[in-house]
Amino acid sequence: MIARVLRVGGKVALWFVALSVLWVVILRFVPTPFTFTMLGDLLSGGSVTKEWRPLNRIDPNMARAAIAGEDARFCSHHGFDFRAIAGAAYRNAEGGRIRGGSTISQQTAKNVFLFQGGGYLRKAFEAYFTVLIETIWGKRRIMEMYLNVAETGIGTYGVEAGALRYFHHSAAHLTPLEAGRIAAVLPLPKKRAAIDPSGFVRRHGNALARYVGVVQRNGLDSCLK
Structure with missing residues (x-):
C-alpha cells in the first residue's frame, strides 16, 4: 500500500514539474492572458483593465x-x-507595520502563477516558481512580466493601464514623479491611488521619484539593459 502511494505520488510530482516547466517556458515568449488575482x-x-506593453516600450523610470x-x-x-528577508523579520518582531521581504522575482511568481494568501504552502510554491523564472526567463522578462501583471489599482493591472488611469497617457513616457507614485501604490493597490495622493502615498511616491536617479546612477537597473 505504501509503495503504491509513493509511486502515485512520484508520478503526480513528475507531471507537476513537467507541466509547470512547460508553463514557464511558454510564458517566456507570450504574455500571460490572465492571473488568478484577475480571475478573483x-x-x-x-472588472479587469489591463494592456500588455513590452519592456522596451515602458519608460525606464518605471522599472527604476x-x-x-x-x-x-x-x-x-x-x-x-x-x-531583506532577515531585516523584515527583525522589524516585524519589533512590532509596528508589517513589512515583507519579497523580491520582485517572488512577487512576479506569485502574481503570475499563484493566488493571494495561502500561507506557507503558497510560499513554498512561490519559491519553486521563483527559481524557475530566474532560470528560464532572466531579469528582463521578470521585470517585463511584473510591470504588466502587478495590480496598480482596483481592477487595474500593469503600469500601462495604471498610467492611463492616473495620468491619461501611456507608460511609454513617465516622469520620475509619475513612476514613483505608481510604484508607491504597488504594495497595497486596493487601498491606494497614484492620482491626488495624500499621506503615505504622497510622501513615499515623492521619495521614490528622487531614488529613480539614484538607481540609474548606481547602475542598479543594469540587468535590464
Missing part, C-alpha cells in the same frame, strides 16, 4: 521606481534577497 476580481463581480521601492538588489540576487 471577475468572480467577485468586479519599482527597483527603488520594492527590490533594490533586484539585479544582484538570484530570486531571493536574504538580507
Whole structure:
C-alpha cells in the first residue's frame, strides 16, 4: 500500500514539474492572458483593465521606481534577497507595520502563477516558481512580466493601464514623479491611488521619484539593459 502511494505520488510530482516547466517556458515568449488575482476580481463581480506593453516600450523610470521601492538588489540576487528577508523579520518582531521581504522575482511568481494568501504552502510554491523564472526567463522578462501583471489599482493591472488611469497617457513616457507614485501604490493597490495622493502615498511616491536617479546612477537597473 505504501509503495503504491509513493509511486502515485512520484508520478503526480513528475507531471507537476513537467507541466509547470512547460508553463514557464511558454510564458517566456507570450504574455500571460490572465492571473488568478484577475480571475478573483471577475468572480467577485468586479472588472479587469489591463494592456500588455513590452519592456522596451515602458519608460525606464518605471522599472527604476519599482527597483527603488520594492527590490533594490533586484539585479544582484538570484530570486531571493536574504538580507531583506532577515531585516523584515527583525522589524516585524519589533512590532509596528508589517513589512515583507519579497523580491520582485517572488512577487512576479506569485502574481503570475499563484493566488493571494495561502500561507506557507503558497510560499513554498512561490519559491519553486521563483527559481524557475530566474532560470528560464532572466531579469528582463521578470521585470517585463511584473510591470504588466502587478495590480496598480482596483481592477487595474500593469503600469500601462495604471498610467492611463492616473495620468491619461501611456507608460511609454513617465516622469520620475509619475513612476514613483505608481510604484508607491504597488504594495497595497486596493487601498491606494497614484492620482491626488495624500499621506503615505504622497510622501513615499515623492521619495521614490528622487531614488529613480539614484538607481540609474548606481547602475542598479543594469540587468535590464
